[in-house]
Amino acid sequence: MSDAIFTENLRKVYAAPSMRRFRGLSSRGSGPPPIVPFAPVRTTDKGVVALDTLDLRVREGEFFGLLGPNGAGKTTTIGILTTRVTPTSGRAMVAGLDVTAAPDRVRQRIGVVPQRPNPDRSLSTLENLVFHAAYFGIPLDRAEQHAVDLLKRLDITDKADARVDALSGGQQQRLMIARALIHEPQVIFLDEPTVGLDPQARHDLWEILRDLHAHGRTIVMTTHYMEEADQLCERIAIVDRGRLLACDTPERLKASAPGGTLVEVTLDGEAEAAVTPALAVAGVTRAEAHGTGLHAYSERGGEAIPALITAAQSVGRVVTNIHLTRPSLESLFISMTGRKLD
Amino acid sequence: MSPASVFWALLRRDARVARRELPSFLVRTIMQPVLFIIVFGYLLPRMGFVQAGYTSALLPGIIAVSLTLSSVQSVALPMVQDFGFTREIEDRLLAPIPIRLVAIEKVVSGALQGVLAACVVLPIARLIMGPIAGLHLPNAALALGVTLLGSTVFASLGLVIGTAISATQIGLMFSIIVAPMLMFGCAYYPWRGLDAVPAFKYGVLINPLVYVAEAMRGALTPSLPHMPLWVACAAMVAMSALFLAIGLRGFVRRSMS
Numbered sequence: 001m002s003d004a005i006f007t008e009n010l011r012k013v014y015a016a017p018s019m020r021r022f023r024g025l026s027s028r029g030s031g032p033p034p035i036v037p038f039a040p041v042r043t044t045d046k047g048v049v050a051l052d053t054l055d056l057r058v059r060e061g062e063f064f065g066l067l068g069p070n071g072a073g074k075t076t077t078i079g080i081l082t083t084r085v086t087p088t089s090g091r092a093m094v095a096g097l098d099v100t101a102a103p104d105r106v107r108q109r110i111g112v113v114p115q116r117p118n119p120d121r122s123l124s125t126l127e128n129l130v131f132h133a134a135y136f137g138i139p140l141d142r143a144e145q146h147a148v149d150l151l152k153r154l155d156i157t158d159k160a161d162a163r164v165d166a167l168s169g170g171q172q173q174r175l176m177i178a179r180a181l182i183h184e185p186q187v188i189f190l191d192e193p194t195v196g197l198d199p200q201a202r203h204d205l206w207e208i209l210r211d212l213h214a215h216g217r218t219i220v221m222t223t224h225y226m227e228e229a230d231q232l233c234e235r236i237a238i239v240d241r242g243r244l245l246a247c248d249t250p251e252r253l254k255a256s257a258p259g260g261t262l263v264e265v266t267l268d269g270e271a272e273a274a275v276t277p278a279l280a281v282a283g284v285t286r287a288e289a290h291g292t293g294l295h296a297y298s299e300r301g302g303e304a305i306p307a308l309i310t311a312a313q314s315v316g317r318v319v320t321n322i323h324l325t326r327p328s329l330e331s332l333f334i335s336m337t338g339r340k341l342d
Numbered sequence: 343m344s345p346a347s348v349f350w351a352l353l354r355r356d357a358r359v360a361r362r363e364l365p366s367f368l369v370r371t372i373m374q375p376v377l378f379i380i381v382f383g384y385l386l387p388r389m390g391f392v393q394a395g396y397t398s399a400l401l402p403g404i405i406a407v408s409l410t411l412s413s414v415q416s417v418a419l420p421m422v423q424d425f426g427f428t429r430e431i432e433d434r435l436l437a438p439i440p441i442r443l444v445a446i447e448k449v450v451s452g453a454l455q456g457v458l459a460a461c462v463v464l465p466i467a468r469l470i471m472g473p474i475a476g477l478h479l480p481n482a483a484l485a486l487g488v489t490l491l492g493s494t495v496f497a498s499l500g501l502v503i504g505t506a507i508s509a510t511q512i513g514l515m516f517s518i519i520v521a522p523m524l525m526f527g528c529a530y531y532p533w534r535g536l537d538a539v540p541a542f543k544y545g546v547l548i549n550p551l552v553y554v555a556e557a558m559r560g561a562l563t564p565s566l567p568h569m570p571l572w573v574a575c576a577a578m579v580a581m582s583a584l585f586l587a588i589g590l591r592g593f594v595r596r597s598m599s
Contacts, residue, residue: 014599084435085599108438118429122359128433131358134351135437137344179433 003093004187004218005058005081010090012051012076012242050076052242053090058220058235060186063213065233066222067329069339073242074222075115078191081220082112095186108136111180113190117172119164125175126151126160129182136183143182150178154208170201177208188212190221194228206232226329230254238333245336250329257332259285260299264334265308266321267292277311284308290338297335345439349447352434356451360416371412371459375404376466382530383471397471398566402558403529406492408463410527410551413456413493414520417448417500419512425596426509435597445593448504449497449586456493457486476563485561491578492554498582499550501589505596527551532559534567553577 051073058064066074079085080092083103092099095109119128126147133143151157154174159167167175173193180188190209194202209232213219223229229236230250237247246253260283267274271289278287283300294312298304302324309319325331334340360367383400386392424431434444468474507515526546528536533556536543546552557574559566568574 079599082436084597104438104440107436112436114429114432116429118432120355120430120433121428122362122430123355127358131351131355132433132436134354135348135434137347137351137438 002060002096003057004060004062004095005056005064005220006091006093007054007056007077007081008091010051010054010056010077010080010092011088012049012073012080012085013088014048014050016047050242051080051087054239054242054244056237056244056247058218060218061213061216063209063219063232063234064221065229065236066220066239067224067226067229067236067333068222068239069224071241072224072239074224074239075191076242077239078112078189078220078222082110082189083107108183109186111183111185111188113173113176113180113188113193115191115195117169117176119167119172119175119179121164123164124161125156125164125167128164128175129178132179133182138183146182147178150181154178155204168201170197170204173197173201173205174208177205181212187218187220190219192222192224194223194225202228226333230329236329238329238336240333240337240339246332253329253332254327257327257329258297258335260297260327261301262325262327262331262334263296263298263302263304263308264321264323264325265294265296265312265319266323267294267312267317268320269317271317273315274312274317277314278308281307281311288338295334295338297331345443348437348439349443352437352444352447353451355434356447360451360455367412367416367455368462370415371455372408372463372466374411375408375463376470378407378530379404379467379470383467395475397474398476398563399532399535399559400530401467401471401474401477402562403527403531403555404467405460405464405489405562406527406551406555406558407524407529409456409460409489409493410496410524410554411520412459413452413496414500414503416455417452417497418504418515421448421501421504422507422509422512425505431597441594441597442590444597445501445590446586449494449501449589452497452500453490453493456496457489460489460493474563476565478562478564481561481564485558488554488557488561488575491575491582492557494582495550495554495578495585498585498589502585502592505589505592523549523551527555529555532556532567533569550578550581553581 054073054077066077068074076085080087080099081094083099083106087100094106097106099106120131123131129147129150130140130143133146134140151160154177156167156171156174159171164172164175194205197205209219221233233250235247235249236253238245269292271292271294274294275287275289278284278294278296281304283298283304284296285299286297288295296304296308305322312319325334382392383397387394387396435441437444503515527549528546529551533543533552536546553574556569557571557578559568560571560574
């Protein structure tokens with residue numbers, strides 16, 4: 001099977017904000033351009049490193065997830081793959097074409113669902129689809145039929161002639177999916193598609209995505225919701241600070257999570273001193289300090305809690321909070337980065 | 343799929359939106375010129391404050407102002423919003439054609455709206471002002487060409503403005519750029535009239551509206567004093583090219599990162 005997406009040593013450094021300001025008025029106060037991550041990863045004298053050597057391979061027909069916290073480089077990655085961000089170095093191929101060498105032809109083969117719905121508000125729901133199809137060279141009569149079918153499939157037929165402002169958040173997101181599908185792309189990109197949706201709308205969206213995948217479409221989705229990635233994706237790439245930390249099926253990723261339950265004990269001060277007594281607690285296989293957080297992996301679940309509290313007290317710390325996490329993508333992520341996802 | 347067919351689809355989209363918003367488009371673009379015509383082309387001559395011949399100098403200028411306002415606004419206003427907050431233009435940036443073509447389509451569509459505004463204002467002006475000495479309508483084709491060229495200058499300027507300023511600066515832009523441009527654009531008086539004030543006569547030459555108004559005089563009232571038509575047209579071509587180059591650079595910078 002061939003690759004739908006292939007990246008090699010992909011790197012993106014954004015010009016430092018102070019340097020951008022001198023380039024013109026445009027970067028001043030014009031609202032946040034959504035493609036620049038708002039939690040910069042690493043700043044060097046050359047600028048903000050959003051992506052630091054990323055190698056990815058997505059197979060045709062695969063449902064692929066990019067999982068990571070805000071500012072991890074997910075949106076930059078999607079930006080490069082959808083031809084809207086120019087990589088600083090490295091190579092990215094989508095549907096067999098180089099994104100920098102042939103951006104127009106790549107755009108013909110991809111559908112993009114943005115982080116925030118951005119329908120054409122001067123047009124009706126149906127017109128949004130028909131005109132978007134026309135931008136891809138699809139003749140009017142065929143576009144209209146296809147648009148009507150898509151609206152039916154995504155259950156927004158009753159809003160076909162309404163101005164898009166009359167659509168709810170979930171309906172607008174479905175319109176964005178319909179728009180991404182109207183020209184029959186090979187690969188669909190979704191950037192945090194369920195952010196801001198209520199639980200019902202989110203589950204409806206999941207069903208739509210499962211259905212698309214069942215029909216053989218390659219789907220690449222970014223999310224910082226663990227459950228979403230776990231439920232939907234065949235393979236997940238965990239990214240943080242512009243680097244790929246792990247890439248595998250959800251099952252194998254979860255299996256590689258450190259053994260036992262993660263007990264996060266928050267203390268009233270630095271946790272470093274509590275690591276040694278915590279390691280002495282029966283059933284605790286690993287313990288680390290992250291600021292005021294003591295992360296202990298316990299094979300016996302919550303049983304270790306009383307002993308961990310005692311261990312903290314033995315070095316003069318008071319426990320202010322306790323949180324349990326079963327072996328999951330979340331505990332894997334925390335064990336790799338020392339931080340929570342959201 | 344050819345770039346031409348996509349370009350045509352983009353134009354059709356703008357035509358659909360323009361048709362739907364025609365009433366507000368007309369109010370937005372012809373209100374200012376028409377009010378000006380009423381005061382300076384009708385009331386003041388009746389009161390005897392200005393000579394009757396003034397309308398001949400005013401008419402071509404008013405047409406130039408109409409196309410200026412219309413083409414600048416129809417490109418700059420939506421683009422400032424698109425790049426600022428709504429990101430609505432994204433669906434067009436996903437089209438499988440070079441991004442610059444999306445910007446050029448905006449300029450073409452803006453220029454056509456400028457031509458439309460000029461065509462609406464001309465008969466209204468003639469109606470309100472009454473007979474205009476020296477008006478030479480056989481030159482209609484020439485006037486249309488000047489209108490198209492002038493609209494291209496200002497649609498390109500609209501692209502520069504639309505990609506260079508943010509939504510919060512738009513009111514400021516009209517006070518600082520557009521208002522002085524209209525007043526010092528030789529629209530309400532002929533450029534030759536500035537012989538009386540040499541500093542102004544040469545100072546206003548950086549103003550693109552001067553060339554549009556003067557070219558319009560050359561086309562509509564050729565018997566009255568005006569800048570040589572070829573000079574005005576050459577200046578418009580040069581300014582179009584300059585604004586388009588700057589605007590396209592700005593557009594690519596705002597669309598890509």
